[in-house]
Amino acid sequence: MQGAAEKILNSSPRSAKYSVCPPDFHGLTPKMLVKEGEKVKAGTPLFFDKYNEKIIFTAPVSGTFSDLVRGEKRRILRVTIDADAADEYVDFGAADPLSLSREKVAGKILESGLWPAIRQRPYSVIANPEDKPKAIFVSAFDSAPLAADLDFIIKGQENEFQTGLNALSRLTDGDVHLSVHSKTTANPGFLNAKNVKIHHFEGPHPAGNVGIQIHHIDPVDKGDIVWYVGVQHIIMIGRLFEKGIYDASKIVALTGSEVLNPRYYRATDGAKVSDIVQKNVRLEEDVQPRYISGDVLTGCQVNTNDFLRFYSNQITVIPEGDKPEMFGWIMPNFDKFSLSRSFPAFLMPGKKFRLNTNIRGGERPFVVTGVYEKVLPMEIMPMQLLKSIMINDIDMMEKLGIYEIAPEDFALCEYVCPSKIEIQETIREGLDLVRREFS
Numbered sequence: 333m334q335g336a337a338e339k340i341l342n343s344s345p346r347s348a349k350y351s352v353c354p355p356d357f358h359g360l361t362p363k364m365l366v367k368e369g370e371k372v373k374a375g376t377p378l379f380f381d382k383y384n385e386k387i388i389f390t391a392p393v394s395g396t397f398s399d400l401v402r403g404e405k406r407r408i409l410r411v412t413i414d415a416d417a418a419d420e421y422v423d424f425g426a427a428d429p430l431s432l433s434r435e436k437v438a439g440k441i442l443e444s445g446l447w448p449a450i451r452q453r454p455y456s457v458i459a460n461p462e463d464k465p466k467a468i469f470v471s472a473f474d475s476a477p478l479a480a481d482l483d484f485i486i487k488g489q490e491n492e493f494q495t496g497l498n499a500l501s502r503l504t505d506g507d508v509h510l511s512v513h514s515k516t517t518a519n520p521g522f523l524n525a526k527n528v529k530i531h532h533f534e535g536p537h538p539a540g541n542v543g544i545q546i547h548h549i550d551p552v553d554k555g556d557i558v559w560y561v562g563v564q565h566i567i568m569i570g571r572l573f574e575k576g577i578y579d580a581s582k583i584v585a586l587t588g589s590e591v592l593n594p595r596y597y598r599a600t601d602g603a604k605v606s607d608i609v610q611k612n613v614r615l616e617e618d619v620q621p622r623y624i625s626g627d628v629l630t631g632c633q634v635n636t637n638d639f640l641r642f643y644s645n646q647i648t649v650i651p652e653g654d655k656p657e658m659f660g661w662i663m664p665n666f667d668k669f670s671l672s673r674s675f676p677a678f679l680m681p682g683k684k685f686r687l688n689t690n691i692r693g694g695e696r697p698f699v700v701t702g703v704y705e706k707v708l709p710m711e712i713m714p715m716q717l718l719k720s721i722m723i724n725d726i727d728m729m730e731k732l733g734i735y736e737i738a739p740e741d742f743a744l745c746e747y748v749c750p751s752k753i754e755i756q757e758t759i760r761e762g763l764d765l766v767r768r769e770f771s
Contacts, residue, residue, distance in 0.1 A: 333477050333628070334589035334684040335649075339484050341583065343598045344610070350393045350602040351639040352378060352411045356632075357448055358760070359457045359767075362389070362408050366397045375422030375444055375578035378411050386461055390445025392580035392601045394420040410639070413602075421577035429499035429573050437502040441569060444578045448642065449565030450503075453543065453552045455767045456738035459559045467506040467550050469560040470497070472522040473513040473533075475540030476627040480585035480645040482563050483519040484596065490521030492570030499569050500561065501527040511545045538709070543741040547710045552736035564645060584640065588628075588649035589686040590614045590621045599640060605647060606636040613649050620652040622689050629743035630756070653690025671703075671748050696751045707744035712737070714745055718755065721762030726769055734766055 354362045361382040366372060372391040381387040391397075393415045401410040424444050429437050438461050441447050452459040459465070473482055486493055501508050507529045512522050514534040523530070531549055533539050542560045552558055561569075564582045571579045580601040587594050592612050599608055605623060613621050624631035625641040628648055632641055640647065668675045669685045677683055704714040712733040720728035739756035746755035 333650075334686050335587045335591050335594050336478050337480065337585040337587050337594040337596055337646075339481065340595040341484075341598065342595060344584075344603065344608045346417075347415060347600075347604040347607045349398070349604060349639075350391075350395070350413045350415055350600065351604075352389055352392065352602055353639065353641060354379070354389075354408050354411070356642040357389075357458055359455075359764075362411075364400070364408075364411075368397055368400065370397050371395075372397055372413060373420045373422050374580065375424065377445065379408075381458070384460065386442050387447055387458060388442065388445055389448060390422075390578055392578075394418075421579070424572060424576050424578070426576040427573055429495065429502055432502065434502050437499050440572065441499070444572050446565065446569055446572060446578060449568065450559050450561050453546060453558050453560065453738065454556075454735035455763050456740075457767075459557075463557050465504050465506065465557045465559040467558050468500050468504050468508045469542050469546050469549070469558060470500075470508065470510045470528070470563065470566065471540055471542045471545055471560075472510055472563060473517055473540045474645070475513075475535075475537040476629060477537070478585070478587035478594075478646065478648060479540070479627055480583070480587075480596070483517060483522070485583045485645070486519050486521050486563060486567070489567050489570075490519070492567045492574060493521050493563065494525060494570065495573050496561075496566035496568070496570035497525055497527055499573055500566065504559070509545070509549055511542070511549075513540070535709075538707075538741060538744060541741055543736065543738050544709055547736055554730060554735055556735070562643065562645070582645070584608060584644070585646040586612065586649075587646055588624075590619075590649040590651060601640060601642055603640045604636075605634055605638050605640060608640065608647055609636065609649065618655070620654065621649050622652045624648040624650070628687075629747060630740045651686065651688040653688035655690075657690075691752055693752055695753065698751045698753060701750055703748045703750065704742075704745040707748055708742065710737070710741070714742065717762075718753070718758055721758055721765075724765060726766055729762055729766060734762055738763070 354360050362379040363382045364379045365377045373394045376391045377388045378391055379389050395413045395415040398414040399412040403409045448458050450459045510525055510528040511531045511533050514532040538544050584597050584599050590613050597608050623634050625634045625644040665675055666677050708714050717732040739759045742755045742759050
């Protein structure tokens with residue numbers, strides 16, 4: 333795809349408003365701890381999980397809690413803060429995680445509001461702090477389309493990353509597994525990391541997905557629990573222990589064919605999208621841009637008045653596919669991509685495409701084609717697993733590997749699906765069904 337970020341780092345302007353979005357955290361039912369008009373510091377608790385009161389969510393910046401946006405059935409969609417000119421931080425106290433017990437390390441991460449950064453398999457939800465995982469996994473490279481270069485992001489933050497790894501090593505009696513790319517990973521912060529087991533992967537997407545790495549290193553069986561954490565959140569955990577504060581700043585890649593100057597920006601979780609894109613998007617009369625917090629396969633659609641999401645390392649801007657194409661699949665065209673080589677563009681290896689959101693057709697009969705297996709490097713049967721989910725056959729789901737997958741692992745299956753099935757949504761429904769059955 334066109335629009336990879338150039339390795340130039342800018343700082344985005346401070347947003348007037350920041351937001352924490354409960355829908356980012358699947359399965360969360362938030363209970364508010366602050367009232368409108370109340371002053372908060374970075375690290376002040378905003379709300380907690382109704383079903384696990386230990387898991388709290390804190391303010392990414394200091395300011396005034398100004399707005400609570402609700403959706404259908406009064407579901408909380410956004411908690412908005414009017415930011416101060418500069419941040420004040422709650423002091424959680426600096427400490428060396430290697431000198432602390434597991435309970436104290438977990439307690440500090442919980443108190444700061446950084447615990448939601450730790451997710452678990454099975455179910456791909458926020459980890460339960462009462463559990464003891466058999467291992468923790470970290471992917472040091474992202475292979476998704478136009479993904480941020482984690483080698484570039486970690487530069488200058490190697491010490492915080494190592495401190496974060498040290499903290500994670502106290503949370504499990506097993507190993508912390510760090511996966512690097514055999515050819516592209518070069519930063520010594522990854523290659524020389526301590527208190528971890530380093531594994532080498534290579535190949536196209538989804539090689540960088542932590543779920544694929546878990547499958548090949550230490551698969552999740554029924555009754556197993558593993559945790560996984562993103563690189564930037566590990567850096568935040570490292571800052572927590574080194575400085576005693578919740579510093580929610582991170583580096584975000586602004587990517588996509590509609591971005592005039594794709595590059596990296598230092599921003600803060602929950603920043604307004606418009607303050608990151610800053611008139612850096614191509615505007616054409618007949619082409620509307622689609623803004624995505626995340627990558628094109630798994631990201632969340634946003635608009636310029638929306639906010640950067642908690643788990644996103646990039647904002648992608650591509651054209652909307654809202655224009656019908658006369659004889660779209662019949663006319664030969666060198667500017668269209670097709671996995672099945674329906675267009676002659678496959679004769680031009682390395683060509684970058686300006687892809688839009690058009691899925692080129694509607695839902696069709698769900699038949700065996702063998703295309704999913706070509707893009708899913710896991711020893712499971714994806715078609716059979718999807719069908720077992722559709723008929724709510726929990727026993728068959730278990731036999732076919734429901735415990736070790738997440739929707740993101742099936743994103744490429746959804747992209748290549750000739751039946752235009754919403755596969756990631758189906759996988760999520762299956763995970764939720766099994767979780768309800770056994771929780």
